[in-house]
Amino acid sequence: MTHALIVIDVQNDFCPGGALAVPGGDEIVAGVNAMMPDFDAVILTQDWHPAGHFSFASSHDGKVPYDLVDMPYGPQVLWPDHCIQGTTGAAFHADLRTDADLIIRKGFRNDIDSYSAFFENDHKTPTGLEGYLRTRGISRLTMVGLATDFCVHYSAVDAAKLGFEVTVRLDACRAIDLDGSLDAALAAMKSAGVTLV
Numbered sequence: 710m711t712h713a714l715i716v717i718d719v720q721n722d723f724c725p726g727g728a729l730a731v732p733g734g735d736e737i738v739a740g741v742n743a744m745m746p747d748f749d750a751v752i753l754t755q756d757w758h759p760a761g762h763f764s765f766a767s768s769h770d771g772k773v774p775y776d777l778v779d780m781p782y783g784p785q786v787l788w789p790d791h792c793i794q795g796t797t798g799a800a801f802h803a804d805l806r807t808d809a810d811l812i813i814r815k816g817f818r819n820d821i822d823s824y825s826a827f828f829e830n831d832h833k834t835p836t837g838l839e840g841y842l843r844t845r846g847i848s849r850l851t852m853v854g855l856a857t858d859f860c861v862h863y864s865a866v867d868a869a870k871l872g873f874e875v876t877v878r879l880d881a882c883r884a885i886d887l888d889g890s891l892d893a894a895l896a897a898m899k900s901a902g903v904t905l906v
């Protein structure tokens with residue numbers, strides 16, 4: 710069975726010193742690099758927003774980071790400006806191995822956010838990753854990266870719903886943990902059939 714490692718958003722803005730720093734985000738880099746040779750395919754994802762993206766609090770009058778706005782698809786968290794296309798903040802952590810098979814970018818449409826590597830936050834608009842994996846015969850996925858409770862969580866749940874066999878290596882993930890979002894994410898991944906290690 711073809712087994713891919715999916716490395717979610719190990720980018721400067723999600724590491725200490727970055728615009729949306731995840732505590733300990735940089736601590737996973739060495740371990741993630743060390744895992745890569747054990748897989749048939751390695752895929753990196755990159756959060757990749759245009760300046761002025763809708764998910765930024767700065768794009769909404771009177772809003773501050775971590776406020777919520779209602780969207781047709783449900784509540785959306787507003788973030789500090791982060792991972793703007795082509796900036797240092799959007800670049801991968803300098804120590805991350807980037808000799809991957811595929812780098813997939815998400816969140817590049819101005820009016821919608823994309824936590825999952827498979828679908829944008831409307832849960833409908835595909836990123837194309839599913840087709841890539843299926844046409845390569847990949848059926849098993851191990852996921853690592855940032856942040857456990859947002860992009861790793863939504864990617865893992867979508868992958869499980871699509872029928873992939875999914876494992877999340879929590880030792881190689883770090884969380885933002887907003888208002889219990891980590892516990893909620895762990896519960897959602899478990900009930901979707903994701904194996905948490």
Ligand code: VGL
Pocket residue numbers: 718723756788824855856857858859860861
């Ligand atoms: C992420 C918030 C906003 C993530 C991306 O990679 O988990 N979180 N954009």
Ligand code: ZN
Pocket residue numbers: 756757758764791792816
């Ligand atoms: Zn983002």
